[in-house]
Amino acid sequence: MPFKHYCKKAPLQGAFFVPGLLLCSGILASMLAASARAADCATDRTSERVQVVHIYDGDTVKLRDGRRLRLIGINTPEVSRTGKATQSMAEPARSALKTLLDKHNRTLLLRHGKEQRDHYGRLLAHAFLDDGSNVAVHMLEQGLATTLVVPPNTWAQACYQSIEDDARAMRRGLWALADYRPLESRSLSSATRGFRLVRGQVTEIRQSRHSVWLDLEGPLVIKVARRDLVNFEPGFPEKLLDRRIEVRGWIRKDDRGLRLNLRHPAAISVLDRQRR
Numbered sequence: 001m002p003f004k005h006y007c008k009k010a011p012l013q014g015a016f017f018v019p020g021l022l023l024c025s026g027i028l029a030s031m032l033a034a035s036a037r038a039a040d041c042a043t044d045r046t047s048e049r050v051q052v053v054h055i056y057d058g059d060t061v062k063l064r065d066g067r068r069l070r071l072i073g074i075n076t077p078e079v080s081r082t083g084k085a086t087q088s089m090a091e092p093a094r095s096a097l098k099t100l101l102d103k104h105n106r107t108l109l110l111r112h113g114k115e116q117r118d119h120y121g122r123l124l125a126h127a128f129l130d131d132g133s134n135v136a137v138h139m140l141e142q143g144l145a146t147t148l149v150v151p152p153n154t155w156a157q158a159c160y161q162s163i164e165d166d167a168r169a170m171r172r173g174l175w176a177l178a179d180y181r182p183l184e185s186r187s188l189s190s191a192t193r194g195f196r197l198v199r200g201q202v203t204e205i206r207q208s209r210h211s212v213w214l215d216l217e218g219p220l221v222i223k224v225a226r227r228d229l230v231n232f233e234p235g236f237p238e239k240l241l242d243r244r245i246e247v248r249g250w251i252r253k254d255d256r257g258l259r260l261n262l263r264h265p266a267a268i269s270v271l272d273r274q275r276r
Contacts, residue, residue: 041134041159043126046109052101056081058093058144060122061101070122072113072153073160074136074145075195077174089174093144100138104129113153124153140164143173146180146195146248149266151231157266182246186218192258197248199271202240212237219257222247228263236265244272 050069054062058076061069077087079094101108110125118124127135134156139145140163147164149157168175183192185200200216207213212229214222214237224237247268249260262268 040137040163041156042132043111043128043134043156045111046128047112047125048110050108050110052106052108055094055098055101057090058097058139061097063123068120068122069108069110069127070118070120070124071136072124072126072150073148073156074139075148076139076145088177088179089144092173093139096142096144097135097139100129100135104131108135111155113155115150115152118150126156136160137163141167141172143167143170143175146174147266149264151228151264154264154266157264161266184218185216185220188218188220188251188258190219190257192251193253194250195248196251196260197246198251198260199244199246201244202237202242205237205241214240214262216245220251220260221254221256221258222260222262222268224262231264233265240270243270245270 051064052061052069053064056062056068057079059071059074063069076093076097077090078084079090080086107130109128109130110123111128113124113126116124129135136145136156137160140147140160145164147157147160167173174180179194180197182197182199185198188198198216198220200218200220202214203217204215205212206215210226212224212226214224216222224232229236245268247260247262249262249267251258251260253259
């Protein structure tokens with residue numbers, strides 16, 4: 001469904017946590033402004049030229065040769081393909097990506113990641129249009145995607161984050177939804193699942209053979225596998241004890257309550273001042 005048609009119908013569907021008309025108006029305005037930052041996060045090289053034949057959602061497409069391409073650096077809400085409910089803003093994200101690709105004959109230039117396949121077998125790459133602009137930038141700037149850093153594919157993560165920060169400050173797209181506002185860790189329900197931004201104080205740091213665990217106020221624990229500690233600065237996570245942080249990721253059930261896996265410092269930030 002074309003994005004403009006989706007927006008016309010959105011107020012009748014009740015799919016958003018804010019008035020549909022205002023939300024769509026904001027997205028359309030950000031789409032018009034996207035060209036102002038089209039050169040952001042540009043690449044110095046590409047690996048191959050490909051043709052897109054199908055758009056699954058805002059970050060995953062099918063290529064003419066049958067491969068599925070998962071864009072590196074961003075995550076968008078999922079369109080239902082396994083019986084689960086379609087997530088809020090998934091259809092606008094897919095529609096926006098389709099409109100963007102259609103304007104460029106569905107041709108992409110790819111910059112492959114250091115890790116070229118994920119555990120689903122999908123090709124992992126950054127995607128660029130024939131005018132050199134970065135597809136991830138277009139999605140982030142409209143507030144239709146969040147940043148996602150999965151090491152070792154960390155190229156452009158600081159640039160992507162700056163684009164997201166701007167969209168978040170302006171409450172564009174996803175950032176106007178209740179599900180994307182930070183939750184306090186002590187108020188989390190045991191039924192909380194899925195992608196969330198969480199704020200809380202680190203109350204304890206525990207060590208195990210394979211992992212480091214950061215306990216937050218409330219039911220949430222943050223797990224950092226020891227193999228991923230190489231991605232963090234020396235002294236992590238000891239420096240976080242008693243600090244107030246914001247962390248993002250997928251919350252799932254854990255033996256002690258809720259767990260969020262942390263693999264890269266891009267997913268965590270310190271909110272208070274350094275202790276003396």
